Amino acid sequence: xxxxxxxxxxxxxxxxxxxxxxxxxxxxxxxxxxxxxxxxxxxxxxxxxxxxxxxxxxxxxxxxxxxxxxxxxxxxxxxxxxxxxxxxxxxxxxxxxxxxxxxxxxxxxxxxxxxxxxxxxxxxxxxxxxxxxxxxxxxxxxxxxxxxxxxxxxxxxxxxxxxxxxxxxxxxxxxxxxxxxxxxxxxxxxxxxxxxxxxxxxxxxxxxxxxxxxxxxxxxxxxxxxxxxxxxxxxxxxxxxxxxxxxxxxxxxxxxxxxxxxxxxxxxxxxxxxxxxxxxxxxxxxxxxxxxxxxxxxxxxxxxxxxxxxxxxxxxxxxxxxxxxxxxxxxxxxxxxxxxxxxxxxxxxxxxxxxxxxxxxxxxxxxxxxxxxxxxxxxxxxxxxxxxxxxxxxxxxxxxxxxxxxxxxxxxxxxxxxxxxxxxxxxxxxxxxxxxxxxxxxxxxxxxxxxxxxxxxxxxxxxxxxxxxxxxxxxxxxxxxxxxxxxxxxxxxxxxxxxxxxxxxxxxxxxxxxxxxxxxxxxxxxxxxxxxxxxxxxxxxxxxxxxxxxxxxxxxxxxxxxxxxxxxxxxxxxxxxxxxxxxxxxxxxxxxxxxxxxxxxxxxxxxxxxxxxx
Ligand code: GLU
Numbered sequence: 001x002x003x004x005x006x007x008x009x010x011x012x013x014x015x016x017x018x019x020x021x022x023x024x025x026x027x028x029x030x031x032x033x034x035x036x037x038x039x040x041x042x043x044x045x046x047x048x049x050x051x052x053x054x055x056x057x058x059x060x061x062x063x064x065x066x067x068x069x070x071x072x073x074x075x076x077x078x079x080x081x082x083x084x085x086x087x088x089x090x091x092x093x094x095x096x097x098x099x100x101x102x103x104x105x106x107x108x109x110x111x112x113x114x115x116x117x118x119x120x121x122x123x124x125x126x127x128x129x130x131x132x133x134x135x136x137x138x139x140x141x142x143x144x145x146x147x148x149x150x151x152x153x154x155x156x157x158x159x160x161x162x163x164x165x166x167x168x169x170x171x172x173x174x175x176x177x178x179x180x181x182x183x184x185x186x187x188x189x190x191x192x193x194x195x196x197x198x199x200x201x202x203x204x205x206x207x208x209x210x211x212x213x214x215x216x217x218x219x220x221x222x223x224x225x226x227x228x229x230x231x232x233x234x235x236x237x238x239x240x241x242x243x244x245x246x247x248x249x250x251x252x253x254x255x256x257x258x259x260x261x262x263x264x265x266x267x268x269x270x271x272x273x274x275x276x277x278x279x280x281x282x283x284x285x286x287x288x289x290x291x292x293x294x295x296x297x298x299x300x301x302x303x304x305x306x307x308x309x310x311x312x313x314x315x316x317x318x319x320x321x322x323x324x325x326x327x328x329x330x331x332x333x334x335x336x337x338x339x340x341x342x343x344x345x346x347x348x349x350x351x352x353x354x355x356x357x358x359x360x361x362x363x364x365x366x367x368x369x370x371x372x373x374x375x376x377x378x379x380x381x382x383x384x385x386x387x388x389x390x391x392x393x394x395x396x397x398x399x400x401x402x403x404x405x406x407x408x409x410x411x412x413x414x415x416x417x418x419x420x421x422x423x424x425x426x427x428x429x430x431x432x433x434x435x436x437x438x439x440x441x442x443x444x445x446x447x448x449x450x451x452x453x454x455x456x457x458x459x460x461x462x463x464x465x466x467x468x469x470x471x472x473x474x475x476x477x478x479x480x481x482x483x484x485x486x487x488x489x490x491x492x493x494x495x496x497x498x499x500x501x502x503x504x505x506x507x508x509x510x511x512x513x514x515x516x517x518x519x520x521x522x523x524x525x526x527x528x529x530x531x532x533x534x535x536x537x538x539x540x541x542x543x544x545x546x547x548x549x550x551x552x553x554x555x556x557x558x559x560x561x562x563x564x565x566x567x568x569x570x571x572x573x574x575x576x577x578x579x580x581x582x583x584x585x586x587x588x589x590x591x592x593x594x595x596x597x598x599x600x601x602x603x604x605x606x607x608x609x610x611x612x613x614x
Contacts, residue, residue: 007052010042013296014054023280023288026260031158035061035262035279041200042293045208046272049217057200061277062155064259065097065113065285066203067141067193068121069232069240072112074140075124076228087124087178088117092239092246097260097285098165100172108178113239113257116169122193123179123186130185137193143223144209145202146216156195163191200263200277207265207273233267237305242284244291252294253304264290268303315351315359316366317383320604322346322376326597327441328530333468338451339444346376346443350436352383355391364398375407376443380436382413392418396425403429408446412439461511462534464562469508469537469586477579484568490514490555497553503542504566509534512559517552531556540587542566 018040027033041057075084089103093110102109102116109116127133142149170187173179179186198206209216210233214224236255241248248256254274256266262279264287274297278289298304323343331339347370353359370377387395402409412433414422419432433439464470464485465478473481487510490496496507496514507514509532516529516538529551532538538553543566572580 004052006044007054009300010044010052010297011054013293013300014040014042016296017278017289017292018055020289020292021280023282025262025279026281026285029155029159029162029260031152031155032062032261032279037280039262040278040289041276043199043201043204043275044272044297045201045204045217045275047208047212047217047270049208051201051204053201053204055200056277057204057275059277060152060197060199061263061279062152062194062259062261063141063196063198063203063263064194064261065118066198066206066257066259066261066263066265067137067196068113068118069236069257069265070140070144070206071118071125071137071193072121072235073224073228073232074137075112075121076231077224078126079124081231084121084124088112088120090235090238094243094246097242098169100165100169102172102176102178107176109173111235111239113235114242115166116173119166119170119186119190120173120179122190125189130189133185134189134192137189138196140223141196141198141206143216143219143221144206145198146205146219146221149196149198149202151192152195152197156192159191159194160188163187166190194259198263200275203263203265203275203277204273205275207267207275209273210267211269211271211273229269233269236267241286244284244286248291252298253306254294254298255305256294258286258290260285262287262290264294266294266298268305315353315355315363317350317352318605319347319349319366321348321374322440322443322447324604325440325601327437327444329441329444330530330532330536331444332533332535333471334452335444335448338448342447342451343444344371345373345447346378346440347371347374348378348380348436348440350380350383354385355387355395357390357394360391360394360398364394367398367402370407376410376446377402377407378410378412378436378439378443380412380439381415381418382436384415387415387418392421392425396422396427399427399430408443410439410442412436459511460534461560463510464508466535467508467510467537467562468535469590472586473579473582477582480576480579481572481583484571485562485564488561488563490559490561492555492557494555494559495552496555496559496561497539497549497551499549499552501549503539503547503549505539506537506543506564506566507539507553508537508562508564510560510562513556514538514553514559515556517554518550519552526552540590543569543587 025033025035025037039056039059041055041059043051043053043057045051087108089106089108089110091110093101093114095101098115109120111117112121125133125137127136138149167187170183174183205218209223210229213226214229215222233255236257237249239245240255240257254266254268256264258264260281262277264276266274274294276290276293278287280288282288321344323340326339399409410431410433412435431442433442464482499519511534513531513533515531517526518529519526
């Protein structure tokens with residue numbers, strides 16, 4: 001079994017700091033002093049729910065101050081940023097967590113991560129009774145960890161009996177009008193929220209939920225709105241580590257929160273959360289080993305948020321035009337000629353990666369330099385990951401610009417949520433295609449409708465002489481070959497060829513359409529490969545190798561085919577060798593054309609023939 005290098009790294013870090021026995025467990029809450037000081041656990045949970053853990057990562061301890069970050073989130077959800085800001089600021093104090101300092105200019109505690117601010121935050125939690133208010137906090141924490149939680153009643157009692165300093169803070173706040181009654185209820189609520197039992201593993205999941213836009217990566221539940229997360233993480237980054245916060249963000253570079261129970265959480269937004277537990281604290285109240293672990297992990301793996309020097313990936317996965325790549329729809333000869341000549345009016349941009357300000361700016365630079373001949377633009381989203389709101393705004397502006405310049409925009413493979421947002425922005429005039437092939441087909445149809453005087457009537461039965469491949473045959477030659485063909489009618493959904501069967505005919509489609517399906521290797525799933533329309537021909541490959549059929553071709557509707565059995569060709573060989581040769585030559589040329597086209601597409605897709613930005 002391969003051992004994950006992530007796991008071996010945190011094991012290594014664990015072993016490095018296990019001998020570190022500096023500091024002491026918190027003792028100002030008497031019950032906290034009873035903890036086994038040697039306990040030590042580390043857990044990392046990725047934004048998609050993979051957990052790596054070592055040591056005592058499942059040992060339960062009280063969450064203490066770490067609760068402040070989450071209750072702050074609940075207060076924001078209850079009242080919104082503006083109202084909460086009036087009651088609690090976001091400035092670091094530079095003082096100890098339990099210091100009695102207030103922002104007197106604004107008549108509010110400095111920030112929600114110190115006791116004064118946390119008590120004021122807890123006072124904001126809505127509910128009709130003390131029980132209901134606490135149960136809302138507990139439920140939030142349970143949603144964050146993904147399972148039921150309990151309170152350590154003895155730690156709670158212990159703090160409630162000895163928490164005179166916090167009482168003093170609360171009453172001072174009452175005195176200045178920073179918080180309102182019932183003060184004792186707010187305080188008990190605060191003591192209880194601090195006494196909720198969690199493990200290092202739980203903390204990792206809680207912080208991974210913050211990293212994952214508020215969606216618990218294990219239960220997939222949206223626990224808190226994404227908008228609130230940036231507020232929580234901001235105060236964690238500036239005030240989360242007591243009066244060590246400045247040095248912490250300087251060295252570790254991650255928003256974090258620590259608690260006197262010995263826990264620390266740290267978040268790398270979009271990627272993962274860390275939870276550590278070791279009860280020995282330094283003078284500032286941070287877990288000694290926890291600090292070391294986070295510093296070490298951050299420097300080993302470059303997690304510092306300001307240490308990102310990522311160069312922009314290209315937003316363009318592939319770029320080409322409609323004369324190089326066409327839809328899989330089989331076209332009549334006349335249509336093919338138009339597309340070959342005019343296909344360059346269709347530009348395809350397959351986008352990739354994340355869409356945000358800088359990648360959209362790049363995309364727009366490409367579009368600005370579009371060939372003036374281009375009249376149709378496909379933006380394909382198959383390889384897009386995330387799209388933020390500024391990208392949506394810029395995309396919307398881009399659409400307006402395209403419309404002004406008479407360029408028809410078609411988007412394909414866009415995520416349904418993005419489509420919903422774009423529709424709400426008024427994108428009703430834009431065609432959304434499920435896949436790139438349909439988008440290309442749609443553009444081709446629009447283009448062809450401009451150039452073809454009359455549309456091809458799908459239902460009209462064509463004569464043998466109207467078959468694309470037989471257009472070069474003279475009327476007398478047609479008369480000679482006609483008796484060799486058998487006219488066969490296939491009902492809707494009837495199979496025309498079946499994969500694996502011996503191939504001994506060529507089919508010329510006189511009316512209707514037929515679709516080629518490939519069976520996928522896994523199970524019964526099938527994939528549409530292409531659709532033939534009247535005037536086109538299929539099954540000709542086997543004439544050269546007499547191999548077996550490689551796909552199923554099914555009549556989409558009632559279909560009439562002119563079928564030529566290979567056996568019948570003997571008549572031509574014996575009596576009209578020049579007609580036979582002509583037929584072979586046409587079939588050969590047709591195959592060469594297909595191959596050339598395929599090579600051009602492959603060349604294009606391997607980047608050799610990417611369109612210039614000119
Ligand atoms: N319940 C503790 C107190 O208010 C929490 C302190 C902390 O973890 O920073 O004193």
